[in-house]
Amino acid sequence: MFQRTAVNERNTRVQMLVRLLFGMMTALLVLPVLIILGLLIHRGGPALSMEFLFDEPSNGMTAGGIMPALVGTVWLVAVALIASVPIGVAAALYLSEYAKDNWLTRAINLAVINLAGVPSIVHALFGVGAFVLFFKFGTSILAASLTLAVMTLPVVIVATRESLQAVPQAFREACWNMGATRWQTIRKVVLPNSISGILTGVILEVSRTAGETAPIMFTGAAFFLPFLPESVYDQTMALSLHLYVVTTQVPNVPEHLPYGVALVLILMVLALNAVSIGFRTWLRGRKKW
Amino acid sequence: MGSANTPLATATSLAIMTRDLNLWYGDFQALFDVDLDIKSGIITALIGPSGCGKSTLLRSVNRITERLGYVRTGGSIHVHGKNILDPDVELLQVRRQNGMVFQRPNPLPLSIRDNVTFGYRLHREERGRLARAERDRIVEESLTKVLLWDAVKDKLDQPAIELSLEEQQKLCIARLLPMRPQLLLMDEPCSALDPQATSAIEELIWDLRGEYTVVLVTHNMAQARRASDECIFMLMGRVIEHSDTGRMFVTPTHTETADYIEGRYG
Numbered sequence: 361m362f363q364r365t366a367v368n369e370r371n372t373r374v375q376m377l378v379r380l381l382f383g384m385m386t387a388l389l390v391l392p393v394l395i396i397l398g399l400l401i402h403r404g405g406p407a408l409s410m411e412f413l414f415d416e417p418s419n420g421m422t423a424g425g426i427m428p429a430l431v432g433t434v435w436l437v438a439v440a441l442i443a444s445v446p447i448g449v450a451a452a453l454y455l456s457e458y459a460k461d462n463w464l465t466r467a468i469n470l471a472v473i474n475l476a477g478v479p480s481i482v483h484a485l486f487g488v489g490a491f492v493l494f495f496k497f498g499t500s501i502l503a504a505s506l507t508l509a510v511m512t513l514p515v516v517i518v519a520t521r522e523s524l525q526a527v528p529q530a531f532r533e534a535c536w537n538m539g540a541t542r543w544q545t546i547r548k549v550v551l552p553n554s555i556s557g558i559l560t561g562v563i564l565e566v567s568r569t570a571g572e573t574a575p576i577m578f579t580g581a582a583f584f585l586p587f588l589p590e591s592v593y594d595q596t597m598a599l600s601l602h603l604y605v606v607t608t609q610v611p612n613v614p615e616h617l618p619y620g621v622a623l624v625l626i627l628m629v630l631a632l633n634a635v636s637i638g639f640r641t642w643l644r645g646r647k648k649w
Numbered sequence: 650m651g652s653a654n655t656p657l658a659t660a661t662s663l664a665i666m667t668r669d670l671n672l673w674y675g676d677f678q679a680l681f682d683v684d685l686d687i688k689s690g691i692i693t694a695l696i697g698p699s700g701c702g703k704s705t706l707l708r709s710v711n712r713i714t715e716r717l718g719y720v721r722t723g724g725s726i727h728v729h730g731k732n733i734l735d736p737d738v739e740l741l742q743v744r745r746q747n748g749m750v751f752q753r754p755n756p757l758p759l760s761i762r763d764n765v766t767f768g769y770r771l772h773r774e775e776r777g778r779l780a781r782a783e784r785d786r787i788v789e790e791s792l793t794k795v796l797l798w799d800a801v802k803d804k805l806d807q808p809a810i811e812l813s814l815e816e817q818q819k820l821c822i823a824r825l826l827p828m829r830p831q832l833l834l835m836d837e838p839c840s841a842l843d844p845q846a847t848s849a850i851e852e853l854i855w856d857l858r859g860e861y862t863v864v865l866v867t868h869n870m871a872q873a874r875r876a877s878d879e880c881i882f883m884l885m886g887r888v889i890e891h892s893d894t895g896r897m898f899v900t901p902t903h904t905e906t907a908d909y910i911e912g913r914y915g
Contacts, residue, residue, distance in 0.1 A: 552758075
């Protein structure tokens with residue numbers, strides 16, 4: 361009565377094949393990540409030391425450490441975050457919570473998405489024209505960070521908007537029906553329930569910002585600068601650019617050095633992500649639904 | 650105050666008084682010349698088949714309908730003598746004083762305690778933190794009034810969403826009370842609940858009678874009969890009959906009312 365039929369056989373066979381195929385694709389996806397990490401640890405690991413982290417480059421950048429680049433990247437990311445997170449979150453709140461759904465809003469949303477698709481070298485040129493020359497910030501952390509901020513704004517806006525829209529509409533209506541203003545609704549119900557999603561957007565932004573090279577190349581990152589930046593008007597070294605430089609521009613660099621730089625860059629991004637993920641988990645635990 | 654052809658005295662003694670109330674969703678007219686006098690302090694049930702306009706009527710008293718951009722409202726809706734469609738009326742006050750309860754309990758994603766004080770905090774005059782003593786008093790008073798205090802007094806910090814549907818619905822009523830509403834507008838408050846929960850909510854509504862004016866939209870004839878003082882029967886956007894509940898169910902004056910009550914359509 362419940363015997364297996366030829367049709368069952370065929371369906372099961374197809375299902376096994378599909379499962380195998382999808383599994384292989386997943387492996388293909390994970391493999392490069394593991395290889396990259398493994399290679400970096402294997403080749404760059406020996407380069408890591410206290411001196412590597414806390415010294416400045418020496419001998420025409422073939423020896424010494426990466427301190428100025430490390431500190432420079434922290435500066436660039438921090439200033440870019442300070443500029444882009446408030447603007448991005450506020451814009452997303454406006455688009456999602458205040459703006460009427462009309463052609464203008466839709467056009468703005470489309471523009472935001474398109475902005476995310478602009479190549480980073482184009483952002484670099486924009487940064488030179490706008491921040492370095494027009495606003496006369498010169499090549500500086502400020503100009504480079506603002507360029508990075510413009511480039512990553514769409515990521516923040518899109519991520520924020522999506523997490524805002526994941527908050528059930530019924531919560532908003534319950535607030536409005538008691539005479540809450542839009543802002544009261546946002547502050548007391550919408551934001552507390554979307555903050556973890558917004559943080560995800562910020563994490564993505566941090567990772568991307570830390571690794572970008574093109575936008576900072578002409579706007580504020582220096583080839584070699586043996587001291588630490590003191591204000592946003594200084595130029596600075598940066599890990600990403602330093603990696604590019606020691607890999608392609610400087611002769612006779614020992615092999616482990618670029619791998620060490622890359623490893624530090626990746627570890628820094630991972631550490632930032634870990635902190636944010638921890639924070640996010642903590643916030644989720646406080647959620648009341 | 651008051652429309653031109655109505656004496657003020659009558660207007661104020663009524664909880665809700667509509668005159669020539671017409672409402673359109675775009676081109677579709679949902680309410681036709683609704684003239685209603687709903688008395689203060691009693692429970693009035695709104696009955697009628699789906700799409701007859703009873704929910705629309707209820708929602709227009711809280712002016713929720715306006716949230717859909719394409720709604721037009723004509724005529725007047727006086728609540729305790731003041732036309733809430735007048736230009737000098739503050740919408741936030743309408744929402745505050747004409748409290749709504751919905752079919753699906755919609756507690757906020759907050760603790761039970763914060764749900765109760767939420768509306769109160771929205772409209773509080775003083776800035777700064779709500780004093781603990783005041784907060785606790787409000788929470789206990791409101792939850793006691795909706796017969797929920799004993800069940801939840803030891804877990805006020807827990808998420809409201811974890812309560813049973815019946816308890817959630819009671820909480821949704823409780824959170825309106827600290828705002829001192831003039832009306833409690835309930836849109837099928839029991840239709841997501843099982844029979845036991847339904848009778849618990851009905852009991853509660855009956856308890857609130859006298860202190861609050863309750864308007865209750867319901868699909869449930871038995872509920873309308875059990876839990877209301879007056880009953881309004883609507884059909885195709887018009888009020889067909891408005892009378893004492895007992896009389897409507899025993900001797901309806903219109904054949905449509907009789908047909909509906911006896912379940913010949915609906």
